[in-house]
Amino acid sequence: MPKxxxxxxxxxxxEGTKVIEAAERLGIMIPRFCYHPALGSVGACRVCAxxxxxxxxxxxxxxxxxxxxxxxxxxxxxxxxVDFRKHVxxxxxxxxxxxxxxxxxxxxxxxxxxxxxxxxxxxxxQGPKRTHTDQHLGPLVAHExxxxxxxxxCVRYYQEFTGYEDLGVMQIGSRVYYGRFRPGTLESPFSGNxxxxxxxxxxxxxxxxxxxxxxxxxxxxAVCLHCSLGCHVTVSARYRExxxxxxRFSESVNGHFICxxxxxxxxxxxxxxxxRSARVDGTETGWEAxxxxxxxxxxxxxxxxxxxGIAVVGSARCGLETQGMLKRLADAKGWRGPVFDIDPAxxxxxxxxxxxxxxxxxxxxxxxxxxxxxxxxxDPLNESPMLAPALRQARRxxxxxxxxxPRPASLPFQFDHFPVAPDDLAAAxxxxxxxxxxxxxxxxxxxxxxxxxxxxxxxxxxPDADGLAALYDDLHDSRRPVIVCGTHxxxxxxxxxxxxxxxxxxxxxxxxGLFYVMPGPNSFGAxxxxxxxxxxxDLVSSIEEGETKALVVAESDxxxxxxxxxRLQNALNKLELLVTLxxxxxxxxxxxxxxxxxxxxxxxxxxSINNEGRVQQSPAAFRGGDPIARTGGGEHPPRAFxxxxxxxxxxxxxTALPTLGGxxxxxxxxxxxxxxxxxxxxxxxxxxxxxxxxxxVRLPLAENAGERFQTDxxxxxxKEEDALTLLVADxxxxxEELSSLSPILKELTPSPCIQxxxxxxxxxxxxxxxxxxxxxxxxxxxxxxxxxxRIARRVLVIPRHRDLDDRLPRERRTVLSKTAIRKATExx
Amino acid sequence: MLSQxxxxxxxxxxxxxxxxxxxxxxxxxxSDEALEEAAAMVGMAPTKLDELATFYTFxxxxxxxxxxxxLCDSVICWMDGYEPLRDHLCKKLGIQMGETTxxxxxxxxxxxxxxxxxxxxxxxxxxxxxGPLTSEKIDxxxxxxxxxxxxxxPS
Ligand code: SF4
Ligand code: SF4
Ligand code: FES
Ligand code: FES
Numbered sequence: 001m002p003k004x005x006x007x008x009x010x011x012x013x014x015e016g017t018k019v020i021e022a023a024e025r026l027g028i029m030i031p032r033f034c035y036h037p038a039l040g041s042v043g044a045c046r047v048c049a050x051x052x053x054x055x056x057x058x059x060x061x062x063x064x065x066x067x068x069x070x071x072x073x074x075x076x077x078x079x080x081x082v083d084f085r086k087h088v089x090x091x092x093x094x095x096x097x098x099x100x101x102x103x104x105x106x107x108x109x110x111x112x113x114x115x116x117x118x119x120x121x122x123x124x125x126q127g128p129k130r131t132h133t134d135q136h137l138g139p140l141v142a143h144e145x146x147x148x149x150x151x152x153x154c155v156r157y158y159q160e161f162t163g164y165e166d167l168g169v170m171q172i173g174s175r176v177y178y179g180r181f182r183p184g185t186l187e188s189p190f191s192g193n194x195x196x197x198x199x200x201x202x203x204x205x206x207x208x209x210x211x212x213x214x215x216x217x218x219x220x221x222a223v224c225l226h227c228s229l230g231c232h233v234t235v236s237a238r239y240r241e242x243x244x245x246x247x248r249f250s251e252s253v254n255g256h257f258i259c260x261x262x263x264x265x266x267x268x269x270x271x272x273x274x275x276r277s278a279r280v281d282g283t284e285t286g287w288e289a290x291x292x293x294x295x296x297x298x299x300x301x302x303x304x305x306x307x308x309g310i311a312v313v314g315s316a317r318c319g320l321e322t323q324g325m326l327k328r329l330a331d332a333k334g335w336r337g338p339v340f341d342i343d344p345a346x347x348x349x350x351x352x353x354x355x356x357x358x359x360x361x362x363x364x365x366x367x368x369x370x371x372x373x374x375x376x377x378x379d380p381l382n383e384s385p386m387l388a389p390a391l392r393q394a395r396r397x398x399x400x401x402x403x404x405x406p407r408p409a410s411l412p413f414q415f416d417h418f419p420v421a422p423d424d425l426a427a428a429x430x431x432x433x434x435x436x437x438x439x440x441x442x443x444x445x446x447x448x449x450x451x452x453x454x455x456x457x458x459x460x461x462x463p464d465a466d467g468l469a470a471l472y473d474d475l476h477d478s479r480r481p482v483i484v485c486g487t488h489x490x491x492x493x494x495x496x497x498x499x500x501x502x503x504x505x506x507x508x509x510x511x512x513g514l515f516y517v518m519p520g521p522n523s524f525g526a527x528x529x530x531x532x533x534x535x536x537x538d539l540v541s542s543i544e545e546g547e548t549k550a551l552v553v554a555e556s557d558x559x560x561x562x563x564x565x566x567r568l569q570n571a572l573n574k575l576e577l578l579v580t581l582x583x584x585x586x587x588x589x590x591x592x593x594x595x596x597x598x599x600x601x602x603x604x605x606x607x608s609i610n611n612e613g614r615v616q617q618s619p620a621a622f623r624g625g626d627p628i629a630r631t632g633g634g635e636h637p638p639r640a641f642x643x644x645x646x647x648x649x650x651x652x653x654x655t656a657l658p659t660l661g662g663x664x665x666x667x668x669x670x671x672x673x674x675x676x677x678x679x680x681x682x683x684x685x686x687x688x689x690x691x692x693x694x695x696x697v698r699l700p701l702a703e704n705a706g707e708r709f710q711t712d713x714x715x716x717x718x719k720e721e722d723a724l725t726l727l728v729a730d731x732x733x734x735x736e737e738l739s740s741l742s743p744i745l746k747e748l749t750p751s752p753c754i755q756x757x758x759x760x761x762x763x764x765x766x767x768x769x770x771x772x773x774x775x776x777x778x779x780x781x782x783x784x785x786x787x788x789x790r791i792a793r794r795v796l797v798i799p800r801h802r803d804l805d806d807r808l809p810r811e812r813r814t815v816l817s818k819t820a821i822r823k824a825t826e827x828x
Numbered sequence: 829m830l831s832q833x834x835x836x837x838x839x840x841x842x843x844x845x846x847x848x849x850x851x852x853x854x855x856x857x858x859s860d861e862a863l864e865e866a867a868a869m870v871g872m873a874p875t876k877l878d879e880l881a882t883f884y885t886f887x888x889x890x891x892x893x894x895x896x897x898x899l900c901d902s903v904i905c906w907m908d909g910y911e912p913l914r915d916h917l918c919k920k921l922g923i924q925m926g927e928t929t930x931x932x933x934x935x936x937x938x939x940x941x942x943x944x945x946x947x948x949x950x951x952x953x954x955x956x957x958x959g960p961l962t963s964e965k966i967d968x969x970x971x972x973x974x975x976x977x978x979x980x981x982p983s
Contacts, residue, residue: 165872165875165876166873167875168876168878168879169879170878170879180875181860181863181873181875181878
């Protein structure tokens with residue numbers, strides 16, 4: 001470990017640390033444009049010059065290009081170094097416009113900061129500047145090439161880090177141009193990060209243009225709620241609206257970047273249709289009053305039907321506090337629930353949560369260090385976007401990545417795809433497990449487990465069984481294998497089998513890891529706190545049978561459950577009381593007898609548990625209220641003086657719930673973390689909110705040995721020869737509940753289609769572009785066909801789409817007979 | 829021929845510059861469409877090809893004349909009189925650097941050192957090097973090329 005002196009202060013750093021990083025550890029921020037910790041050094045900008053006074057190198061050196069070495073004595077303040085940097089900035093500014101006041105980056109621009117601090121605020125060069133033509137890059141990123149200082153961060157990020165190739169660097173010399181071959185929307189779903197990493201104003205945030213300067217905003221850290229990974233973001237709010245989001249560094253979760261779904265999913269907070277006033281039977285009553293009435297009516301309902309006639313429903317997007325309070329309420333009052341699994345994948349999530357041992361789980365960042373990764377039943381880019389760049393970093397470090405999934409997976413790097421049909425996924429996993437059982441000395445597992453494992457059918461009849469067997473050898477030979485397992489569309493055996501495999505690998509030697517992908521931002525909390533005995537389907541039946549008469553629904557759109565809409569509407573009509581608490585406008589809020597608006601996670605502090613069991617905290621970014629743009633009707637806001645914030649007469653759902661408990665409420669908690677411990681023992685030792693570490697806390701997860709190695713549970717049963725399996729899949733944009741309300745992302749949402757293997761398509765006389773009429777069991781849809789040979793045979797994939805919501809089945813996997821699809825001819 | 833070569837290659841992207849050269853040979857220059865065609869041949873993104881095409885002097889992304897004059901502007905030629913020669917060429921052809929004569933015969937472009945420093949100042953026309961140059965020599969060369977063009981152009 002080299003020891004060196006920087007500005008007369010000594011520091012010891014690990015081998016291979018650049019001088020610029022060593023200085024940063026001492027709190028000395030050496031100027032930089034091209035260096036970025038995630039992208040490494042290229043020495044393009046020369047602004048990080050320092051002077052080496054003693055040691056193996058002498059004189060002016062680029063601190064991002066030289067490794068810290070023993071005996072180095074470095075000065076960042078030496079007159080020669082300062083002068084050098086000053087000149088570098090001046091010539092970088094030669095072609096750059098001196099017009100920060102009208103630039104969209106002005107106020108949070110690295111170039112502006114260094115120019116001013118380098119004393120180059122007034123320009124000496126009076127000659128003509130080279131100018132460029134800008135390109136249209138889509139709805140998210142604005143382009144102004146004249147501001148470029150050729151640091152290469154953008155291309156290095158775009159091409160090397162995330163693996164997309166539609167943005168590059170063209171030309172040579174002073175004409176160097178960063179852009180696309182042709183103007184057009186950037187293909188990468190991670191394009192927003194360009195805005196964050198460009199040290200000047202070439203790429204700026206298009207949706208927030210002209211909405212304010214950085215100092216106008218209330219800026220707060222937050223956690224993204226648009227998938228289960230829980231990436232870190234910084235929120236900017238102004239005039240009672242969320243205006244913009246940026247990526248926030250997290251050591252363990254997302255590193256430096258986020259996806260565009262997370263960055264631009266926020267507008268649901270600002271929407272005019274968001275419920276802002278409480279209503280009872282269609283009349284506005286005021287928030288407190290509505291809560292009181294709801295409490296009274298629930299109490300009288302309980303009187304008539306008994307407490308079991310009332311049920312509570314939440315969702316995976318509820319904060320942990322709300323989930324905990326729903327459970328507390330149900331427990332205290334003897335009501336049924338809480339049901340969080342309106343998502344059909346919830347059973348898979350429960351298995352995942354019960355199998356995620358503390359010593360097996362890995363964080364998103366740890367995936368980057370894996371050397372062999374098997375992704376099973378997951379579609380990273382479409383389900384949890386930031387997983388894709390993490391996998392790519394592993395690949396760049398030499399890892400093998402294999403995806404076992406029926407969908408036509410695409411990832412921005414080279415990987416092996418095993419397009420195994422859903423019915424064969426368990427058999428595919430069995431091949432891996434069985435090979436492990438054959439190969440490794442597993443005696444310590446006990447006889448039953450070994451017998452069960454050896455008894456696993458070897459699944460040799462599935463396509464590419466040999467390839468899978470060879471994959472096991474790679475897993476076995478790797479030092480850090482990771483099994484990534486999805487829950488959205490996975491058959492029920494898969495999450496357990498993924499854990500078995502990870503565990504067996506661990507016993508066999510390598511430091512194996514396990515990473516589940518879950519459907520919602522707080523699916524983990526939902527799995528911990530839901531009533532496992534009650535499913536949403538059962539609940540609907542019990543309403544139909546008249547057993548359940550009143551329903552409390554917190555932040556959950558029941559119509560997203562996939563239950564036939566007419567059936568659900570009829571069931572809701574049968575209820576004597578529907579109390580809905582929510583911050584988005586949905587069919588469920590519209591169906592409510594009593595509607596209670598609630599605050600979003602931007603307006604109230606909130607906890608959530610990500611897919612690896614990490615509890616994360618978001619403080620409130622702003623105080624909420626009706627956006628000024630709306631209260632002012634586009635004009636100057638009303639000048640009337642008032643003490644409260646218009647449209648803010650509401651609280652967080654969890655603060656409302658105790659009042660619903662009526663005269664004998666579930667009592668509002670004094671100490672949040674203490675009562676969450678009552679709700680579930682795993683939540684007992686959460687730190688106080690002021691002590692919450694930046695990367696949250698990982699829950700201690702109990703070992704659950706009883707569930708292991710029951711691989712004989714899965715049956716490799718007879719397959720119906722002619723049947724087709726319909727998978728209702730996710731896509732990066734347009735399927736996640738909250739971000740699909742974002743007008744910003746509308747343009748990026750793919751239009752509905754159905755994907756099918758060309759050979760299967762031929763059987764129905766279909767080819768790409770044809771329309772097909774499909775009877776999904778839940779309804780009939782006519783969709784354009786997309787053929788792809790990357791999809792499993794006998795499988796149909798329809799990405800979910802708002803326009804199809806009422807016609808797609810509740811189950812993510814449905815077996816259809818061959819007669820369910822046929823070519824839609826023009827006259828039909 | 830080209831596609832055979834590509835098929836024979838283990839790693840087609842390594843042939844990308846040759847492929848662009850060949851496509852340019854065929855169409856005269858690399859239009860957007862030609863570039864996309866070349867990209868499809870080697871299985872790369874068009875942007876990746878454009879990065880190279882706009883970097884290399886001898887790949888033309890805009891239409892060029894029948895004779896492309898690359899006048900060396902590197903250090904030796906510059907010392908030996910590049911500037912007056914450039915002015916002479918511009919005047920003679922009635923165009924600026926980077927432009928093409930209206931009759932489509934000549935395009936004038938700079939080039940980095942072509943390894944003809946011992947005969948500087950030098951230029952390259954359709955892969956043939958000329959040097960040491962004087963204004964008179966340039967006039968002669970242009971005349972020869974003009975008559976060559978007149979002879980070979982079917983009237
Ligand atoms: S566009 Fe921005 S990030 Fe890209 S090279 Fe120019 S200054 Fe750097
Ligand atoms: S990957 Fe998921 S958590 Fe991360 S920014 Fe995207 S949507 Fe948000
Ligand atoms: S930061 Fe070192 S050269 Fe750019
Ligand atoms: S400098 Fe002109 S040929 Fe070498």
